Structures are given as structure tokens and as C-alpha cells.
Amino acid sequence: MKGSLIIVGFFVLGTLCGAFHLLPFEVGESDISFYALCGLMFSVGLSIGNDPQTLKNFRALNPRLVFLPVATILGTLAAAALVSLLLPHRSMADCMAVGSGMGYYSLSSIFITEYKGPELGTVALLSNIFREIMTLLGAPLLVRWFGNLAPISSGGATTMDTTLPIITRCSGQQFVIVSIFHGFVTDFSVPFLVTFFCSL
Template sequence: MKGSLIIVGFFTIGVLAGLFHLCPIDITQSDISFYALCALMFSVGLSVGNNPQTLNNFRSLNPRLAFLPIMTILGTLAASALTSLILPERSAADCMAIGSGFGYYSLSSIFITEYKGPELGTVALLSNIMREMITLLCAPLLVRWFGNLAPISAGGATTMDTTLPIITRSAGQEFVVVSIFHGFLVDFSVPFLVTFFCSF
């Protein structure tokens, strides 16, 4: 929760700095976002490769639960496409590109800003931050109303890092491996799906 509030705080500071022209350079006319994206991709690869225990955890997973990340991806994309029906100024591809962030706000918003511009990138940032914060705040309620897998699916790509503690506390220790596996696969899909939908 604290981490999400810090991110929102930095986003607010960035908006204010842009509004009042406090930034000495115009980053929309530079390659800074591209280099930031490269650094983020390197960090993702480093964090996955640096934890050999992750692969061992995957081997002990119930094969039926391997479908959970697939259903999370399909459900999110279906809901995103339906959202375009009530937002006529946005295409289904735009909405699905935003949904394809799966809570991974830093990576997806930079991709979308690169391909579609800062307006849609900002919407993607806010949408994905909200997904993470809803999971952090509502995980106990999601478990009570929809079962132990609900907060894992709601957390999207964040279930192997920021939302893992609250999911473990709400759903139980036996869902740690499921949560890490789910987060890993959904996280891995983000750059491919976001760039795919941004290409339309």
C-alpha cells in the first residue's frame, strides 16, 4: 500500500512539474522514455534470472492452476474490449492495450506513451495503479466473496511482488506458489500484449 501511494505521489509531482514547466527539458521530445523502458526491461529480466527458487516453485504447482494466469489474461482483455463500448472515443485496441498492463503500471505506461502518446499513457498508468491498489485494499473481501484465487487474479502482474504479502495473508500460505507463478506469467505477457494492441 505504501509503495503504491509513493508512486501516486511521484506521478502527482510529475503532473505539477509539467503544468508549471518546472522541468528544464521537454522529455516528450527526447529519448529518455526509451532508455527508461530499456532499463525497466533489464530490471525485469534480472529479477527473474536472479531467483533460481522461482523455477523450483513452479515444479511443485498443481497443473490445473496453470490455467489461472491464462484466464486472468483472457478475462482482463474481454473486459477491456467491452469497456470500449462505453468509451466511443477509444478503440477496442486502445482499451485492450491499457488492460494488457495487468497492474504493471511502470512498464505498460511507458510502452503506451511511446506508441500512442502521453494521454493514453497517463490513462494506462492510472488504470494499472488503481488495479494494484484495489487488490491491496480489497483482498480480504475478494477472498470472502469469490474465493481464494480471486485476489490473485485481481492482482494481475503484481502478485509475485507488491501484492504477494496481502494475498498470502488473506488467502493463506498455500497460495504463495500459485501467486508467484501467476504473477510471473502475467508479467511476462505484458510487453508482448501491450505492443501488439498498440500496433493497431
């Protein structure tokens, strides 16, 4: 929860800096977002490659649970496609690009800003932050109404890091590896899906 509030705080700070021209350069006209994206991609690769225990834990998973991240990805994309029917000023590809962020707000919003501009990038940032906050706040209700796997699916790519503690508390310790695996797969899908839908 604290991490989400920090992200929202930085977003508000960035908005104010842009609105009042407090930065000595135009961010959209510089290569800062590209270098930030490269740094994020390096950090993601480093964090995955630095934990050899993760791969060992994946081998112990029930093979049927492989379908959980697949169901999350397909369900998110289907919901984004349906939402596009309510937004005539946005194409289905744009809505699915936003949905493809899977809660990974930092990476997906930079990709979408690079491809589609800052307006859709901001929508992606807010959409993915809201997804994480809804999982953090709604995990107990999701478990009660839909079962132990519901907050994992709701969390998307965040289930291997920021939402993992609340998922562990609400779903149980036995779902930790499932949650990490789910976050790993959905996290890995983000750059491919976002760039695919942005290029349509």
C-alpha cells in the first residue's frame, strides 16, 4: 500500500512540474524516457537472473497452475476489448495496449508513451496503478467471493512483488510460489503484448 501511494505521489509531482513548467527541458522532446525504459528492462532482467531459487520453485508447481497466468492475460485482454466498445474515441488496439500493462505501470506506461503519446501513456499509468491498489485493498473480499486464486489473477504482474504480502496473508502461504510464478509470466508478457498492440 505504501509503495502504491509513493507512485501516485510521484505521478502528482510530475503532473505539477509539467503544468507549471518547473523542469528546464521538455521531457517529450528528450531521450529520458528511452533511457529510463532501458534501465527498467535491465533491472527486471537482473532481478530475475539473480534469484536461482525461483527456477527451482517453478519446477515444483502443479502443471495445471500454468493456466492461471494464461487465463489472467486472456481475461484482461478480453475485458480491454469490451471496454473499447464504450470508448468510441479509442481504438480496440489502444485499449488492449493499456490492458496489456497487467499492472506493470512503470514499464507499460513508458512503452505506450513512446508509441502512442503521453495521453495514452498517462491512461496506462493510472489504469495499472488502480489495478494494483484495487488488489491491495480488495484482496480479502476477492478471496471470500471468488476463491484463493482471485487476488493473484487480479494483481497481474504485481503478484511477484508489491501485492505478494497481501496475497500471502489472504490466500495462504501455500500460494506464494503460485503468486510468484503468475507474476513472472505476466510480467514477462508485458513488453511483447504492449508493443504488439501499439504497433497495430
